[in-house]
Amino acid sequence: MTEWKRTHHCGEVRKTFAGQTITLNGWVNRRRDLGQVIFVDLRDRSGLVQIVLDPEVLGPEQFALAERLRSEFVISVQGIVQERPEGQVNDKMATGEVEIHVSQLSILSEAKTPPFHIHQASDVDEALRLKYRYLHLRSKELQETIMLRHRTVAAVRSYLDGQGFLEIETPLLIRSTPEGARDYIVPSRVHPGEFYALPQSPQLFKQLLMIGGFERYYQMARCFRDEDLRADRQPEFTQIDVEMSFVDRDEVMKTMEDMIIHVLSEVKGVQIESPIPRLSYQEAMDRYGSDKPDTRFAMELVDVTEHLGNSEFRVFADTVSTQGVIKGLNVKGGASFTRRQIDQLSEQAVSMGAKGLMWFAIEESQIRSPIAKFLSEQELDAIRKTLAGEVGDLLLLVAGSYDLVSDVLGRLRLALAKELDLIDENLYNLLWVVDWPLLVYDEEAGRYMAAHHPFTAPLDEDVDLLESDPGKARAKAYDLVLNGVELGGGSIRITSRSLQERMFAALGFSMEEAYDQFGYFLEAFEYGAPPHGGIAFGLDRLIMLLAKRQSIRDVIAFPKTISASDLMIEAPSRVSDRQLDELKISLRD
RNA sequence: GGAGCCGUGGUGUAGUUGGUUAACACGUCGGCCUGUCACGCCGAAGAUCGCGAGUUCGAGUCUCGUCGGUUCCGCCA
Numbered sequence: 001m002t003e004w005k006r007t008h009h010c011g012e013v014r015k016t017f018a019g020q021t022i023t024l025n026g027w028v029n030r031r032r033d034l035g036q037v038i039f040v041d042l043r044d045r046s047g048l049v050q051i052v053l054d055p056e057v058l059g060p061e062q063f064a065l066a067e068r069l070r071s072e073f074v075i076s077v078q079g080i081v082q083e084r085p086e087g088q089v090n091d092k093m094a095t096g097e098v099e100i101h102v103s104q105l106s107i108l109s110e111a112k113t114p115p116f117h118i119h120q121a122s123d124v125d126e127a128l129r130l131k132y133r134y135l136h137l138r139s140k141e142l143q144e145t146i147m148l149r150h151r152t153v154a155a156v157r158s159y160l161d162g163q164g165f166l167e168i169e170t171p172l173l174i175r176s177t178p179e180g181a182r183d184y185i186v187p188s189r190v191h192p193g194e195f196y197a198l199p200q201s202p203q204l205f206k207q208l209l210m211i212g213g214f215e216r217y218y219q220m221a222r223c224f225r226d227e228d229l230r231a232d233r234q235p236e237f238t239q240i241d242v243e244m245s246f247v248d249r250d251e252v253m254k255t256m257e258d259m260i261i262h263v264l265s266e267v268k269g270v271q272i273e274s275p276i277p278r279l280s281y282q283e284a285m286d287r288y289g290s291d292k293p294d295t296r297f298a299m300e301l302v303d304v305t306e307h308l309g310n311s312e313f314r315v316f317a318d319t320v321s322t323q324g325v326i327k328g329l330n331v332k333g334g335a336s337f338t339r340r341q342i343d344q345l346s347e348q349a350v351s352m353g354a355k356g357l358m359w360f361a362i363e364e365s366q367i368r369s370p371i372a373k374f375l376s377e378q379e380l381d382a383i384r385k386t387l388a389g390e391v392g393d394l395l396l397l398v399a400g401s402y403d404l405v406s407d408v409l410g411r412l413r414l415a416l417a418k419e420l421d422l423i424d425e426n427l428y429n430l431l432w433v434v435d436w437p438l439l440v441y442d443e444e445a446g447r448y449m450a451a452h453h454p455f456t457a458p459l460d461e462d463v464d465l466l467e468s469d470p471g472k473a474r475a476k477a478y479d480l481v482l483n484g485v486e487l488g489g490g491s492i493r494i495t496s497r498s499l500q501e502r503m504f505a506a507l508g509f510s511m512e513e514a515y516d517q518f519g520y521f522l523e524a525f526e527y528g529a530p531p532h533g534g535i536a537f538g539l540d541r542l543i544m545l546l547a548k549r550q551s552i553r554d555v556i557a558f559p560k561t562i563s564a565s566d567l568m569i570e571a572p573s574r575v576s577d578r579q580l581d582e583l584k585i586s587l588r589d
Numbered sequence: 590g591g592a593g594c595c596g597u598g599g600u601g602u603a604g605u606u607g608g609u610u611a612a613c614a615c616g617u618c619g620g621c622c623u624g625u626c627a628c629g630c631c632g633a634a635g636a637u638c639g640c641g642a643g644u645u646c647g648a649g650u651c652u653c654g655u656c657g658g659u660u661c662c663g664c665c666a
C-alpha cells in the first residue's frame with residue numbers, strides 16, 4: 001500500500017516531464033468543477049500545479065470520488081504529465097505550461113471548510129489567523145517566510161562551521177538576576193519556594209564556555225523577556241549568539257560582518273562590500289539623531305548653534321545660554337508643503353518633546369518663515385548656507401538640549417523620509433556603530449547603569465574615566481545596523497578581576513553584592529580567563545528585514561499576541577490545584 | 590501603566606442626522622455545465638451586529654464599562 005507516495009513535488013513539474021507518469025501529494029487549493037471535467041490546483045510546499053480529473057481517464061467510480069473533493073482535502077494523484085492544449089497555458093503559474101491527467105485518485109484526508117480562505121489569509125482578522133495558525137501557515141506568504149528563515153539559519157550555520165565555531169546548547173532553567181529585563185519564572189517542585197528563571201540571553205554561559213576552553217561558540221539561542229511587546233518584540237525570541245576567544249574588537253566585527261554578508265548573498269543574492277562602514281556612537285547621534293541610523297537616504301542633521309549664538313531671538317538666545325543646541329534638517333523640495341503639512345510636522349515635533357519647530361521655506365525672492373522677522377539678514381543667510389538650502393527647500397530647526405534635539409530631528413528625519421518616499425527598499429545598508437557609552441546615568445535609580453551589560457570592557461584609553469567621569473567612558477561595544485534596524489550588538493568582555501571590580505564600583509555595587517549575584521561567574525575568572533568577546537543578533541528581526549515583513553509575528557511559526565498569549569493552544573492557562581499543591585504555591589485572591 | 594484604532598452571517602466589507610425587511614462580494618449547500626484557472630449560470634441556507642449596563646418610544650449606530658486583536662509611548666538590548 002505505498003502507491004500513494006509522491007514521486008515529485010507540485011511546483012517542480014515542467015514541460016520536460018511531458019509523457020511521464022508521476023504521483024503527487026498535496027492539498028486541494030482550488031477546484032473548478034465543469035461537470036464532465038474537474039480541474040484542481042494541487043498545492044504542496046513547492047507550489048501549485050493543475051490536475052485534470054476526467055471521467056474517461058478515471059472511470060466512473062474514481063470520478064465520483066473526484067466530485068467529492070473540496071478545499072483543503074489532502075489527496076494523492078497519479079497521472080501523466082501533459083503539455084496544455086494550444087491557448088490554455090497559464091503564464092501566472094510556474095507550472096502553467098503543463099497539467100497532470102489523473103488516472104488514480106486517493107483521498108488521504110477530508111477537510112472541513114476552513115474558517116478563512118488560505119490563499120487570501122493575510123486580510124483576515126489576526127486573532128482568527130492565530131487561533132488557526134496551522135491553516136495560515138499553509139499560505140504562500142508564510143510558507144515562503146518560514147523557508148527563508150530556514151535558509152538563513154542554514155547559511156549562518158554553514159558559515160560559522162567553516163570558521164571553526166562549535167554549536168553548544170546552554171540551559172533554559174537558570175538563576176534569576178535582577179538586572180535587565182523582567183524574568184519569566186519557573187517554580188521548582190523539588191525545592192519548594194524556589195524558582196528558576198528562563199534566560200534573557202545566554203550571556204554568562206557563553207562567557208563560561210570561553211573560560212571552559214571552547215574558543216569559538218555559537219547557538220541559535222531561545223531567549224525570554226517578560227516585558228510589554230511590540231510589532232518587533234515577542235516574549236520568546238531567537239538570537240544568533242556568538243562568542244570568541246583570543247580576539248579583539250576588530251576581529252569579532254570582521255568575522256561577524258562577513259557572516260552577515262554571506263547570509264545576504266546566500267539568501268537574497270545581495271552583494272555587500274566589505275568592510276562595512278563604521279560610525280562612532282557620537283557621530284551617529286550628531287549626523288542622524290539615532291544610535292541606529294538609516295543611511296539609505298541623506299537628510300543629515302546640521303548644527304547651526306555657532307551661527308546663532310549672538311541672536312537676539314529669544315528661543316536661540318535661551319538655548320545657547322543653557323548649553324543647548326540648535327540643529328536642523330534640509331527637506332529638499334519641501335518649500336511646496338502646504339501650511340497644513342507644516343503644522344502637522346510641528347505637532348509631531350511637539351509630541352516628541354520639542355518646544356516647537358521653526359521652519360524656513362526658501363523661495364525665489366525670499367525666505368518665508370513665521371520667525372524671519374525676528375532674525376537678522378546675516379542669521380537667515382547663515383541658516384540657509386549651513387543647511388545648504390536651495391530654492392524650493394524647506395529648512396527645519398529645533399532648539400533644546402542635545403539629547404532632545406537629536407531625538408526629535410532623528411525621528412522627524414525618518415518620518416519625512418517615509419512620507420516623501422526617499423527610501424530605496426532594494427538597498428541593504430549595513431553599518432557598525434562603535435564606541436558606545438559604557439554607562440548611562442539613571443535618574444530614577446540615582447546611579448549609573450551598564451549601557452550594554454556589566455561585563456562590557458571600556459576602551460583602554462577610557463579606563464580611568466570609570467572613577468573621574470563615568471558618563472564619559474566609552475565601551476568596546478559594537479552594534480550592527482541594517483537599514484535603520486539594530487540587528488545585533490556585542491562587546492569585548494572584561495577579563496581582569498581588578499577592572500571588573502572598578503566597573504562594579506562605578507555601578508554602585510560593592511564586591512560583596514556583586515559576589516552575591518554573580519559569585520560563580522566572578523570566581524570563574526580567577527581560574528584563567530582568555531580575552532574574549534562576542535555578539536548576539538536578533539534572528540527574528542533579521543528575517544523580518546529579509547522577508548520585508550512589518551511584524552515579527554510573520555516570521556515565527558507559532559507567535560504570541562501583543563499580550564503574550566498563544567491563541568491556538570490557549571496559553572497561558574490556569575493549572576490544577578494538584579499541580580499548585582505539589583509546588584507549594586497558593587494563589588492570592 | 591498611558592494614548593490611539595478595530596470588532597456586523599464562515600471570511601472580507603457597507604450600513605445616512607438613532608427609525609422598524611441589516612446590504613454586497615467571496616465561501617458553503619443544491620441544480621446545470623467537457624478546457625477552466627478568481628470558471629460560468631440558476632437557486633437556497635446562513636447574523637441574538639464581541640460581551641454587559643445605560644440614554645431613548647426606539648440602539649449595529651449615542652454614553653460608560655468590559656473582553657479580544659493591533660499600533661505607539663513608558664518598559665525592554
